[in-house]
Amino acid sequence: MLQTIKKIGVLTSGGDAPGMNAAIRSVVRTCAFHDIKCYGIYRGYEGMIDGDFEEMDARSVRGIINKGGTILKSARSKGFRTKEGRQMAYEQLKKAGIDAFVVIGGDGSFTGAMIFNKEFNFPVMGIPGTIDNDIFGTTHTLGYDTALNTVVEVIDKIRDTASSHNRLFFIEVMGRDVGHIALNVGIAGGAEEILIPEEDLGLDRLVESLKRSKKSGKTSSIVVVAEGDKIGKSVFELKDYVDQNMEDYDVRVSVLGHMQRGGPPSCFDRVFASRMGVKAVESLITGKSNYMVGMKNDVIELTPFDQAVKGKSKINKELLRVSDIMSI
Numbered sequence: 001m002l003q004t005i006k007k008i009g010v011l012t013s014g015g016d017a018p019g020m021n022a023a024i025r026s027v028v029r030t031c032a033f034h035d036i037k038c039y040g041i042y043r044g045y046e047g048m049i050d051g052d053f054e055e056m057d058a059r060s061v062r063g064i065i066n067k068g069g070t071i072l073k074s075a076r077s078k079g080f081r082t083k084e085g086r087q088m089a090y091e092q093l094k095k096a097g098i099d100a101f102v103v104i105g106g107d108g109s110f111t112g113a114m115i116f117n118k119e120f121n122f123p124v125m126g127i128p129g130t131i132d133n134d135i136f137g138t139t140h141t142l143g144y145d146t147a148l149n150t151v152v153e154v155i156d157k158i159r160d161t162a163s164s165h166n167r168l169f170f171i172e173v174m175g176r177d178v179g180h181i182a183l184n185v186g187i188a189g190g191a192e193e194i195l196i197p198e199e200d201l202g203l204d205r206l207v208e209s210l211k212r213s214k215k216s217g218k219t220s221s222i223v224v225v226a227e228g229d230k231i232g233k234s235v236f237e238l239k240d241y242v243d244q245n246m247e248d249y250d251v252r253v254s255v256l257g258h259m260q261r262g263g264p265p266s267c268f269d270r271v272f273a274s275r276m277g278v279k280a281v282e283s284l285i286t287g288k289s290n291y292m293v294g295m296k297n298d299v300i301e302l303t304p305f306d307q308a309v310k311g312k313s314k315i316n317k318e319l320l321r322v323s324d325i326m327s328i
Contacts, residue, residue, distance in 0.1 A: 013074055020129050021065065024277075043073045046080070049088045068262050089116070110308055117305075124289055131261055141294075144269075146268075148181065171222060193223045195229040
């Protein structure tokens with residue numbers, strides 16, 4: 001043990017993601033296993049500023065591994081973006097005797113932790129929790145697998161309606177900056193087209209593709225659209241354009257929205273969260289700090305915060321090729 005860690009805090013920050021509770025559980029129980037006290041920090045960094053802490057033990061986290069959302073709540077914190085706010089948070093941590101903390105969240109949460117570490121030399125570790133899978137340094141983020149399964153289930157149900165009424169459905173999924181969700185669920189759901197921020201299909205090419213599908217005998221179609229797709233200003237604009245250029249299609253729009261964040265985490269996310277929680281706590285115990293815990297080739301590894309924040313996750317080009325072949 002390179003430094004003495006007696007109390008570790010854990011918080012969730014940013015948008016919620018399935019598996020956050022499983023990660024909280026893992027952090028708390030790993031602390032208990034190593035005879036370290038653990039404190040839940042409520043409402044993210046805002047709760048840190050307010051000193052909203054509660055001591056947790058192994059029994060405090062029973063029955064939450066299968067729950068969506070986060071028992072510690074989450075909130076945006078304008079105060080933590082200021083030096084004064086971070087100073088207040090530091091004073092609250094020291095007052096409670098907390099020596100280090102684990103933050104479960106996305107790149108914005110990691111940026112805050114990285115700045116805090118630099119200013120106060122305070123040990124921090126991050127666990128990537130976001131359904132978008134948009135963080136560099138890990139093949140998966142917590143909640144991504146669950147979100148994929150949720151969306152595929154919905155697409156399967158919508159296809160039943162599309163087939164029954166010979167309709168074209170535009171289904172918008174989350175993915176403001178990256179198209180990981182759209183690309184994977186599009187392939188798994190048998191979509192005719194997949195629109196993602198990384199590839200600009202273009203309105204005319206989209207219509208031509210749909211016309212080819214129609215000529216090939218398809219009586220209904222599914223188009224999966226990432227919310228950050230660059231073709232139109234909105235998925236409703238895409239609908240209007242297709243309405244004007246393909247009168248023989250009855251077009252509908254389904255925006256899935258925040259339902260993608262909810263629900264019980266998948267088996268993968270529960271195991272993933274458990275592995276990352278153990279790694280985060282044991283890394284702090286051995287003196288490591290300012291890292292994100294992630295996974296590469298099924299191995300739990302550490303990535304420096306600055307790389308995780310500044311790096312860009314890339315779309316799988318092979319999946320793009322597969323989607324083109326499958327949509328024939």
